[in-house]
Amino acid sequence: MNLVEKFLKYVSFETTSYEVKEDRASSDLEYLLSEEMKKELEELGGQDIYINKFGTVYAYFPGEIEREPLALIAHMDTSSQASGKDVKPRIIKNYDGKDIELSKGIVMSTKDFPSLKDVKGDDLIVTDGKTLLGGDDKAGIAIIMQALENIIKSNKKHIPLEVIFTTDEEIGVGASHIDVDRLKSKYGYTVDGGDIKNINYENFNASSMTVTVKGRSIHPGSAKDKMINALNVAIDFHNSLPRYMRPEDTELREGFYHLLSLNGSEDEAKALYIIRDHDFNKLEFMEDYAKLAAKRINDSYGSEIIKVETKLSYKNMKEIIDKHYEIVEQIVSIYKELGYEYQFEAVRGGTDGAELTVFNNFPCPNLGTGDFNCHGRFEYVSINQMEKGVNIIKKLIQ
Ligand SMILES: [Zn+2]
Missing domain, CATH: 3.30.70.360 (Alpha-Beta Plaits)
Incomplete structure (x- = not known):
């Protein structure tokens, strides 16, 4: 499977999260994607793989480069603000920058969604205008999986890595479903949503x-x-x-x-x-x-x-990230090395990483994925931006 095939597979799983449950994921359907990810991580040679009672998937990749281990985190659930059932993604090659008719009578216009202007010329994946796409955060999962696959299958050395795919992030408990005490790493990154140029270490x-x-x-x-x-x-x-x-x-x-x-x-x-x-x-x-x-x-x-x-x-993670600012600098230097534009964006919400940072003292900024208009029927991803995401993660873990 290439990056796009991975993405299309992950969005075919209905993983809408609803109300928080005491000791389970909010929806039984979420476990189906957990099982799929466990299987794929096993195929890549991950170790100590488990799915916990909440459906959170964990895998460890020891790595040959002696460096501090790093956690990569993305969430598998999607927002209940729009249906995530029977998502019908459509690929638009070399987007012409004009309004997009998603299906009869449902138009995504550049006037309503000005971010479309920034992805002119890119290959996009859009919805049929009836469900969300699930790019939040299956774009993040696809990026991490593709980067790992590229490194592992080409026998390149990498640093010790922990991969964590969470459930129920959209209902605010993704991070609390992670067994932080069991982690080997002391910091990580969430790969979750927004323009690929976004590096987030501030939130509400x-x-x-x-x-x-x-x-x-x-x-x-x-x-x-x-x-x-x-x-x-x-x-x-x-x-x-x-x-x-x-x-x-x-x-x-x-x-x-x-x-x-x-x-x-x-x-x-x-x-x-x-x-x-x-x-x-x-x-x-x-x-x-x-x-x-x-x-x-x-x-x-x-x-x-x-x-x-x-x-x-x-709480805002900035105060704690500022004390570990080298993990922001590390990412910035990768963007620079790859010649990619970057910007620091203050998130108008929370992130799993913010909770880990503030409540677990586990610094965890967020990286963009190329996903836009999340949580709604006009969600889309830029394949070009997702490919950049793969390159960023590859550099980060090599
Ligand atoms: Zn998200």
């Missing part, structure tokens, strides 16, 4: 925020000065948050409050938010601001009817 600090409102239900006919409609209070609270700090209004290093859900009745209401910022102090300020808004509302009613609780979900 993230909190979840739960807002509960206890109302006072009174017959609407005689409600004057007595009724407290919990839904209205929740909406008042929501409107007290900065209007232009929403995901749809922010980019780059701008943080946001994102309302995930608002449910309830006049009696009781509950709103769930996520709060994000690259700067931890600002994240804390945003939490305090929301709590102050709730306090003002409570003051105005003279009792505690609204409660705001926040919980830290993950």
